Amino acid sequence: MIGPRVVIHIDRLIKNYDQIKNKLGRSNLMVVVKANAYGHGSARCASALEKHGCKSFAVFSIEEGIELRDAGISSDILIFSKLDISYLELAVKNNFILNISNLKDFDILKSFSSKNKNSPRFHVKFDTGMTRLGLNINEADRAFKILSHNDELKCEGLYSHFATADEGELSFAHEQAGKFKEILKKAYSFGLEFKTVHFSNSGAVLNLDQNDFDIVRVGMLIYGAFPSNEVPKDIEILPVMEFVAPIVEVRRVEKGTQISYGGVYKTEKESNIGVIQCGFADGIPRSWYKNGYVGYKGKHYKIAGRICMDQFMVNFEDDLPNQGDEVLIFGSNDFNSISMETIAEEIESTPYVIATGINGRTKLSYQN
Ligand SMILES: Cc1ncc(COP(=O)(O)O)c(C=O)c1O
Structure with a gap:
């Protein structure tokens, strides 16, 4: 049938990736390819980006992660969604990184790892103001105690998510960043180390200083659109x-x-x-x-x-x-x-x- 077509310009995706990397300097990119890469086709986009050097992706569901593995993606894949017991075996099998966002998730991890003598890789998420998934700030002591007493748990990262990074008024975003830095300080005081610490999305790339964290989770901007009309548009991106x-x-x-x-x-x-x-x-x-x-x-x-x-x-x-x-x-x-x-x-x-x-x-x- 003749009908509507979407042409995905992979060359523009790669150019946008390079532009964002240049703007950030030292930080690496975790490219968010959830929801079929925002409609752009996750397997094709991730394959092209991986070939170009991208080593880290994020999806929402475990099924989206499996689709990427089936397409031959071997880079890190973080699963954003709320942990479910059924994910643990799949995460180990597919080398996924799970999202730990509630103290009860640690119990699930501990019982899986003692039974299977293996733990999935995971990042711990804190809620600093989005009021979506994430541990409460006042649970940080308990979380870090668990991590420091259970070496078998493979915690590789710490992260949070901005609620207002693409707005013109940034005081709340700065507040969130301040809270996250406090959490990070606390984690270090427990002797914890993380492979990656990440917070920023597209809005933060444009609006906030990026030098504090080592990976940026970028979605909309890499697909060539600005997340809102309130961000500085001081980067040349092309619509993919x-x-x-x-x-x-x-x-x-x-x-x-x-x-x-x-x-x-x-x-x-x-x-x-x-x-x-x-x-x-x-x-x-x-x-x-x-x-x-x-x-x-x-x-x-x-x-x-x-x-x-x-x-x-x-x-x-x-x-x-x-x-x-x-x-x-x-x-x-x-x-x-x-x-x-x-x-x-x-x-x-x-x-x-x-x-x-x-x-x-x-x-x-x-x-x-
Ligand atoms: C947890 C998380 N991080 C990062 C992103 C990427 O955001 P953006 O597309 O604004 O870069 C999203 C997207 O909604 C997200 O849910």
């Missing part, structure tokens, strides 16, 4: 995802013709209306129709009326597009550029939602 869809019909209509469901859009003059084979079920955000547009041969053309499940219409006015040509929904190609950030701002969403919303019949293809 190019979302296009074909024009399958063109008809000339009179002034005042009503288009799509609800008839909320009417032509202001005689116009060429194109039907695009892509709908909200494929990943184009439905609410973008109000002020939205697509790119075609270097120009922008208005989306005409509500986006349907499988199709939407575009007003090409007096230009006559070729049936079978593709329009650009977002990303950039030789003719046009429309950023996910622009769409996100207009529809009060985020590039994270837009990228991971690619769905349905949209085919992913890769360009090196």
